[in-house]
Each structure stands twice: as C-alpha cells, then as structure tokens.
Amino acid sequence: MTVPSALTKQNPVLDIRKLSVRLGDNDILKSINVQIQPGEFIGLIGANGAGKSTLLKVILGLVPVTGGSVAVLGKPARRGNRLIGYVPQKIHLDRDIPLRGRDLAALGFDGHRFGIPLPSREKRRRVDEMLVAVDAAGYADAPVGKLSGGEQQRLLIAQALLTVPRLLLLDEPLSNLDIGSAYEVVGLVSRLARDRGMTVILVAHDMNPLLPVVDRVLYLADGNAAIGQVDDIFRNDVLSGLYGYAVEVLRVNGRILVVGGRDSGDCGHLLSAETHCCGGIA
Amino acid sequence: MSHLAGLLFARGFFQNREVMDALLLGGIVAAISGVTGIFVVIRSQSFACHAISDMGGAGAAGAFLAGINTFWGFLTIGVLAAIGVEFLGDRARERDLATGIILAVALGVEALFLYFAAHFTGKVGAPMLILFGSIFVIDPSTVTVVTALSIATAVVLGLIYRPLLLCSIDPELAGTRGVPVRIISLVFIILLAVVVEEGSLIIGALLSTALLIGPAAAAVRLTHKMGWAMLWSVVLGMMATWMGIVLAYDSFGWPPGGRGWPVSFFICVVILLFYLLARLRFKLPRLAFTLAGRAVQDA
Numbered sequence: 001m002t003v004p005s006a007l008t009k010q011n012p013v014l015d016i017r018k019l020s021v022r023l024g025d026n027d028i029l030k031s032i033n034v035q036i037q038p039g040e041f042i043g044l045i046g047a048n049g050a051g052k053s054t055l056l057k058v059i060l061g062l063v064p065v066t067g068g069s070v071a072v073l074g075k076p077a078r079r080g081n082r083l084i085g086y087v088p089q090k091i092h093l094d095r096d097i098p099l100r101g102r103d104l105a106a107l108g109f110d111g112h113r114f115g116i117p118l119p120s121r122e123k124r125r126r127v128d129e130m131l132v133a134v135d136a137a138g139y140a141d142a143p144v145g146k147l148s149g150g151e152q153q154r155l156l157i158a159q160a161l162l163t164v165p166r167l168l169l170l171d172e173p174l175s176n177l178d179i180g181s182a183y184e185v186v187g188l189v190s191r192l193a194r195d196r197g198m199t200v201i202l203v204a205h206d207m208n209p210l211l212p213v214v215d216r217v218l219y220l221a222d223g224n225a226a227i228g229q230v231d232d233i234f235r236n237d238v239l240s241g242l243y244g245y246a247v248e249v250l251r252v253n254g255r256i257l258v259v260g261g262r263d264s265g266d267c268g269h270l271l272s273a274e275t276h277c278c279g280g281i282a
Numbered sequence: 283m284s285h286l287a288g289l290l291f292a293r294g295f296f297q298n299r300e301v302m303d304a305l306l307l308g309g310i311v312a313a314i315s316g317v318t319g320i321f322v323v324i325r326s327q328s329f330a331c332h333a334i335s336d337m338g339g340a341g342a343a344g345a346f347l348a349g350i351n352t353f354w355g356f357l358t359i360g361v362l363a364a365i366g367v368e369f370l371g372d373r374a375r376e377r378d379l380a381t382g383i384i385l386a387v388a389l390g391v392e393a394l395f396l397y398f399a400a401h402f403t404g405k406v407g408a409p410m411l412i413l414f415g416s417i418f419v420i421d422p423s424t425v426t427v428v429t430a431l432s433i434a435t436a437v438v439l440g441l442i443y444r445p446l447l448l449c450s451i452d453p454e455l456a457g458t459r460g461v462p463v464r465i466i467s468l469v470f471i472i473l474l475a476v477v478v479e480e481g482s483l484i485i486g487a488l489l490s491t492a493l494l495i496g497p498a499a500a501a502v503r504l505t506h507k508m509g510w511a512m513l514w515s516v517v518l519g520m521m522a523t524w525m526g527i528v529l530a531y532d533s534f535g536w537p538p539g540g541r542g543w544p545v546s547f548f549i550c551v552v553i554l555l556f557y558l559l560a561r562l563r564f565k566l567p568r569l570a571f572t573l574a575g576r577a578v579q580d581a
Contacts, residue, residue: 060458082461096502097324098511104451111448112459116440143506145307163459 013038013199014059014166018068022053028054031068032220036199041047041190043225044203044221054218055110056169060203062084073166080112085165087156087171093143102127102140104155108162110194130158133192150177153185161192168193170202172210177264182209188204189213207234208255234258291530301531302442304417304545307425308523311480312493314432316516317439318477319498321470321506325450330367330471331478331491333381336388337363338479339487341414344397347403352412353424356487363388364475368468392487414547415486417527428480435473442466445506484523485546493519496553500560522552 014036021029028051036042040073046052057063061079070077070083085108093099107126110117131137134154139147144155153173160168170189174182186202190213193200204210207217211230218227226233233239234256239247243260250257255266295301322331336545342352345453363384376509445466448456453463481490484559526549533543535536536560 021544036532052354062454062457082460084458086455086458088452088455091455093451094324094326096506097451098320098506098508099451102507107444107448107451111444112456113444114441117444145506178357 007010007111013040013073014201015074016068017073019070020059020067021051021058021063021064022066023054024182027223029058029220029225030223032223034227036201038199039193039197040215041193041200041213042202042216042218043207043214044201044218044220045205047172047205048218052220053171056086056171056201056203059169060084085160085163087153087160087168087170087173089175090149091152091153091156093145096143096144097143099144100141101136101144101147102131103154104144105131105136105158105162107141108159110274121231126162127158130162133161134158134188135151150181153177154188157185157189158193161196165198167199167201167266170200172203172205174204174206179209186210186213189231211254211256229262248249290532291528292479292535295531298531301527303420303422303425304527305524307420307428308417308484308527309520310366310429310432311484312497312519312523313516314435314521315477315481315494316497316501317436317512318474319494319519320501320512320515321439321446321450322474322494323498323502325470327471327474328491328495329348329365329378329381331474331494333367333385333388333491334360334363334475335478335487336385337484337515338386338482339412340388340392340395342482342487342530343392343409346408346412347395351421351424352416353427353483356482357476360475360479360482361472364471365468367379368471381544391448396520410544411486412482413486413488413499414544415482415484415489417545418530420483424483428483431476432480435476438445439473442469446470485549489546489550491522491554492550496550496557497522500553500557503560504563518553522549522556525549525552
C-alpha cells in the first residue's frame with residue numbers, strides 16, 4: 001500500500017530533522033531525518049541497541065534531544081502529549097493484582113486524572129466498545145495478572161486507543177508472541193489504524209510479520225536511519241551503508257533475512273529475521 | 283447469647299476507658315492501613331515498609347531518650363527514611379540493596395538507643411512499647427493527631443488514586459501520559475511512612491508491616507476488583523485488630539498470670555489466620571462439597 005499523493009501534501013505527523021541523541025558517551029542517534037505522513041503505517045526495524053526505543057522516547061518527550069528537532073503534528077515533542085498513544089513492550093503484572101482486563105484498558109480513558117475513578121455510562125460504553133474492537137471482550141472481566149502476554153497486549157492497545165491518539169507508538173509488541181499471534185496483532189493494529197485514520201509506528205526486530213501492512217520502513221542501525229519502501233531499504237547497498245560493514249539481504253519464500261558480514265554463519269549476526277529461523281534469537 | 287459474650291469478653295471489657303480508646307484508634311489505623319496496603323502489595327514495597335518501620339523505631343527510641351512523645355520520633359524519622367528510600371536508586375536491585383543497608387543501620391541504632399533507655403532511665407518497659415506497640419497506654423492528644431493524620435492520608439490517597447495506579451502498573455507508561463511519576467511515588471511513600479508509623483504506635487515497630495501487608499495480601503486473594511480488595515483489606519485489618527484487643531484483654535487471666543499477653547502477638551496471629559484462609563478459599567468449597575456429598579450418600 002502506498003501513501004495517496006493527496007496526503008503527502010499535508011503537514012507531516014512526525015517531522016524529525018537532524019536529530020542527534022547522546023546518552024553518556026554513546027551517540028545513540030546520529031543526525032537522522034524522518035518525515036511521516038498522516039495515516040502511514042511505519043515499521044521501525046533494527047537490531048538490539050540500534051536506538052529504536054530511544055527514538056520512541058524522544059518522540060514521547062521522555063529523552064532530551066542533543067541536537068536537531070522533533071515535531072509531532074507541528075509542535076515540538078513534549079511529555080504527556082495526548083495526541084500520542086503508547087503501547088509498552090511488556091508490563092509486569094503480579095498474578096494477584098486486583099484489576100480486571102477492563103480496568104487496565106479503562107486507565108486509557110481516565111488514568112492520568114486525579115481523584116478516584118467513578119463509574120459513568122459514557123466510560124463504560126467507550127471501554128466496552130474498545131474491548132470489542134481489540135477482540136478482548138471475552139476476557140474483559142478476568143483478572144489481568146492471569147492473562148497471557150498476547151491478551152495483555154490487546155488490553156494495552158485498547159488502553160492506548162482510549163486516549164484517542166493521532167499517532168500510535170508500539171514498542172516491540174510482537175517480541176513476546178508466537179508467530180501466529182504476531183500476525184494477528186499486526187492485522188488488528190493495521191485495521192484499527194485505517195478505521196481511525198491514525199498514524200502508526202510499530203517497533204520490531206523482524207520485518208516479516210509487518211510485510212503485509214507497512215507503508216514504509218524506518219531502519220535504524222548504529223544510530224543511522226534510512227526510511228523508504230520495503231524494497232528500497234532491504235537492499236545490500238542500503239543496509240551495508242547503514243551498518244558500516246557488508247550486510248547481505250536474503251529473500252527466502254517471500255521472507256526477508258538480513259545477515260551480517262563480519263562472521264557470517266554465526267547466529268548472533270542474523271540481524272533481522274524471524275526468530276525461529278535461528279534457535280530463538282530474540 | 284450473653285453466656286457466649288461472657289466467654290468472649292472478660293469482665294469489665296466495655297467499661298474500660300483504655301480498651302475503648304484502643305478499639306477506636308486500632309480501628310482507624312487498621313482501616314487506613316488496609317487501603318494503603320493494597321497499593322503496597324501492587325507496588326511490591328513491603329521491604330521498603332519494613333525499613334521505614336525500623337527507622338521509625340530508632341527515631342522513637344531516640345525520642346524516648348530525649349523525653350519527647352515517641353510518636354513524633356516514629357513519624358519524623360519514618361518520613362525522612364521514606365524520602366531517603368525513594369531517592370536511593372532508580373533500579374529495583376539498587377533500591378533493594380540500599381534499603382537493606384538502611385534497615386541494618388536502623389536496627390543497630392535502635393538497639394543502642396533501647397539499650398540506653400533500658401539501662402540509664404531505669405524504665406525497662408520502654409523498649410517493649412516501641413518494639414511491640416503501646417495501644418493500651420496512648421494519651422488522648424496522640425489519638426487526635428493519629429485520627430487527623432489518617433483522614434489527611436485518606437484524602438491525599440484518593441486524590442492521587444488514578445495516577446498512582448498507572449505509575450504502579452508501569453512507570454514509563456504513566457510518564458508518557460504526562461503523570462509526574464517521581465512526585466507521585468514520593469507522595470505515596472510519605473503517606474506510606476505515616477501509615478507505617480501509626481501502625482508502629484499500635485503494634486510496634488517490629489510488626490507494623492504485618493498490619494499493612496497481611497490484610498491486603500489476603501484481600502487480593504479474595505477478589506480481583508480494586509474497590510472490593512480495599513474493602514476486604516479494611517474489614518480484615520479491623521477484625522484482626524479488634525480480635526487482638528479482645529484476646530489481649532482476656533489474656534490477663536491466662537498463665538503465667540497477672541500480666542496479659544502482648545496485643546501485637548494476637549493481631550499478627552489473626553492476620554496470619556486470615557491470610558491462610560484467603561489462600562485456601564478455593565479449596566474450602568470443594569471440601570465442603572465433598573463432605574456434603576458424603577452426608578447425602580450416608581442418608
């Protein structure tokens with residue numbers, strides 16, 4: 001799916017110019033430029049430590065920039081921006097935590113406000129509606145600590161969507177899921193985003209579950225970024241340029257594997273691939 | 283019925299001024315502990331609780347030596363310790379280590395002060411009151427202060443309820459929503475210190491954590507709704523406290539005779555009983571069902 005040309009004329013949802021982030025002695029992001037248009041579904045791909053999470057935190061206003069600028073819907077990134085919805089990678093919930101599935105989702109509706117939560121018809125309706133939208137109605141009243149990672153994930157997505165965001169950020173939502181559930185979650189997010197005209201940035205190690213839905217890929221490696229269509233990014237020359245050493249892109253049965261050059265054959269250098277290809281690197 | 287009441291409540295129970303004050307104060311502290319305890323369980327802060335109560339104990343021992351009301355010692359040092367624990371470290375491991383060190387130092391200082399208190403003031407009872415509570419010998423002015431502090435704590439807790447819940451579930455998620463995570467955590471740990479020290483007054487620095495965590499831990503086994511969990515926690519905490527007071531009063535007639543057993547012992551035993559019953563809850567109906575089935579078969 002390509003971006004309709006009419007949309008590209010609009011102001012970008014995310015406008016990142018010459019962004020540098022330095023934490024301690026490490027250059028996490030090195031002068032990256034990214035513009036994302038309304039309604040785009042972006043896969044943010046890269047190996048561990050490539051700066052994916054840092055980039056999300058910069059957009060969320062949680063990490064200060066060292067240089068350059070980040071604008072979200074025309075305004076500088078700031079903490080607590082209600083136009084951004086955020087789905088964390090995983091939250092650690094005790095088995096006995098006294099919350100139901102719907103309570104976790106409902107925190108998206110009014111969790112940031114002061115005071116005790118009072119029931120209201122409007123809140124009940126919105127939460128119920130969202131639980132149905134993310135296919136979580138079946139376990140809405142179950143204790144949240146006893147739900148599976150995938151079920152908690154859907155509730156967190158509902159939580160984020162209840163804030164009515166224009167831009168949805170998902171931090172590695174697929175890393176704790178089996179391949180089947182990963183495809184399901186990607187399909188769900190894509191459908192919800194299309195229905196709501198929402199822009200999505202989904203962080204992943206592995207490009208493959210995203211292939212059916214992404215508009216463009218934002219690939220981070222060693223603090224450098226490249227953004228474009230899948231076929232323009234997953235190329236030997238582009239990725240080798242990003243990594244700074246020879247990298248090979250392999251296509252196997254419609255899947256993409258990225259293999260690093262320095263010690264080829266070593267599992268640890270399979271840079272971006274389905275996790276089950278290689279004894280469970282994650 | 284009056285026979286049963288006579289068995290349960292030793293003679294003079296309802297006429298005793300100290301006992302009535304103890305029931306009132308114990309009930310108030312158990313109630314606020316029950317509500318706060320649910321958050322302590324969710325946030326896994328029981329270790330911090332323990333460190334705060336031991337620091338408070340050292341403070342109370344110091345206050346006793348200086349001739350000040352021990353509650354002020356509990357409260358001041360407890361709140362300072364809470365702030366210290368909060369600023370010690372960001373990472374859980376770091377925080378646990380630092381809390382452990384504070385705990386050890388606090389116990390050392392407490393032991394020293396209590397040693398002085400026992401040997402140089404000649405009042406051997408003081409260490410007992412600080413370590414095991416003084417619910418029967420509290421002066422009326424302290425009752426007023428504790429009541430006011432409990433109400434203030436409940437109000438502030440109600441005010442930060444939702445952002446605190448969000449922070450407790452995931453601090454980073456709360457941060458993205460614009461919640462001032464550090465401030466909310468700091469406010470909560472100060473409230474926690476106030477409640478811990480009120481508990482110390484009732485059942486002592488060594489055991490106040492039990493009143494805070496025990497009923498809450500039982501409550502989250504009984505329900506998975508936040509509001510109900512708080513209600514259960516309050517009810518169980520108050521029941522345990524009142525039953526402890528009744529038993530302690532009764533125990534004046536028990537061996538070795540004439541002195542009575544410490545109320546904190548009874549409260550802790552009842553809390554433990556509640557906790558065990560809550561854990562067994564799902565097994566009990568099954569047992570009853572089996573027994574009933576057998577009875578029907580026999581008939």
